[in-house]
Amino acid sequence: MKTQAELAADQAAFWNGSGGKMWLASYDRIQRGIAGFSDAALAAAAAKPGESAIDVGCGTGETTARLSAAVGSSGRVLGVDISEALVEAARAQKLANATFAVADAATYAFEQGAADLVFSRFGVMFFGDPVKAFRNLRGAMKPSGRLVFVCWRTPQENPWGLVPMRAALPHLPPYERPGPEDPGQYAFGDRTRVERILKEAGFGTPSFEKLDQSNTLGRDVSDVLENLGKFGPLARLFKEATPEQVAKAKDAIAEALAPHATPEGIRLPAACWLVRAAQH
Numbered sequence: 001m002k003t004q005a006e007l008a009a010d011q012a013a014f015w016n017g018s019g020g021k022m023w024l025a026s027y028d029r030i031q032r033g034i035a036g037f038s039d040a041a042l043a044a045a046a047a048k049p050g051e052s053a054i055d056v057g058c059g060t061g062e063t064t065a066r067l068s069a070a071v072g073s074s075g076r077v078l079g080v081d082i083s084e085a086l087v088e089a090a091r092a093q094k095l096a097n098a099t100f101a102v103a104d105a106a107t108y109a110f111e112q113g114a115a116d117l118v119f120s121r122f123g124v125m126f127f128g129d130p131v132k133a134f135r136n137l138r139g140a141m142k143p144s145g146r147l148v149f150v151c152w153r154t155p156q157e158n159p160w161g162l163v164p165m166r167a168a169l170p171h172l173p174p175y176e177r178p179g180p181e182d183p184g185q186y187a188f189g190d191r192t193r194v195e196r197i198l199k200e201a202g203f204g205t206p207s208f209e210k211l212d213q214s215n216t217l218g219r220d221v222s223d224v225l226e227n228l229g230k231f232g233p234l235a236r237l238f239k240e241a242t243p244e245q246v247a248k249a250k251d252a253i254a255e256a257l258a259p260h261a262t263p264e265g266i267r268l269p270a271a272c273w274l275v276r277a278a279q280h
């Protein structure tokens with residue numbers, strides 16, 4: 001079993017390597033898919049003029065830009081991300097009131113007690129030691145500060161990811177499932193775990209709101225198949241598989257997705273938690 005430090009190092013390597021590359025290459029499509037979750041999370045964050053905000057795991061900085069517009073010229077936003085390439089993309093926006101740091105948010109030396117808001121869109125599920133990380137984030141917040149983030153619920157509640165994965169797995173090399181305490185996309189699916197982490201980190205009792213929508217995976221099955229291998233666990237498995245295995249997996253995915261065709265494209269349910277907690 002890997003130590004928390006090894007798990008964190010794996011994540012840093014992933015987001016600075018293939019993960020960051022794939023995220024950038026697929027970003028437009030990903031961003032369209034998560035737009036509804038984004039809007040809900042930013043509305044809940046309710047950043048106000050003059051506030052100081054931190055965007056954790058800010059990626060290319062799209063939410064940082066929206067926070068920076070909300071806090072205005074009298075406010076400021078700090079985007080923190082472990083991936084150099086993604087922060088470079090974020091910096092290219094040249095936001096007047098935002099700065100960016102390439103850093104591990106779990107250990108970054110934030111200005112203490114200064115932030116009104118700690119926000120994240122899908123950027124807080126990758127810590128090797130989440131309690132330590134959230135303790136660090138809490139230290140950056142004013143006593144009146146608020147934490148607002150959006151994260152995926154369980155794979156079972158997210159058929160947009162599970163249906164293609166389940167169909168493909170029998171045809172691909174063995175998949176090492178992440179353990180329940182391991183970092184990853186669905187690491188915060190279990191709300192009791194998230195509640196425990198936040199409480200241990202010193203936050204007040206968090207609230208959990210279910211956000212549900214339909215995710216459009218593509219215009220049609222062939223469009224989905226073209227993009228599926230570009231990001232996420234399937235992309236990694238496709239890389240390790242032979243061309244024959246990939247072809248069989250794609251056939252199985254096509255069959256599994258066919259019933260989900262609608263006039264608007266291939267649509268499947270997607271489910272997130274909107275989590276809010278006070279600093280104490």
Ligand SMILES: C[S@@+](CC[C@H](N)C(=O)[O-])C[C@H]1O[C@@H](n2cnc3c(N)ncnc32)[C@H](O)[C@@H]1O
Pocket residue numbers: 011012015056057058059060061062063080081082083086103104105106120121122123124126127
């Ligand atoms: C799923 S992406 C979300 C990116 C961005 N929030 C968005 O919604 O476009 C997860 C992000 O978290 C970043 N990340 C992962 N572990 C991190 C850590 N320990 N500290 C800071 N950023 C981290 C990754 O580099 C990646 O940009």
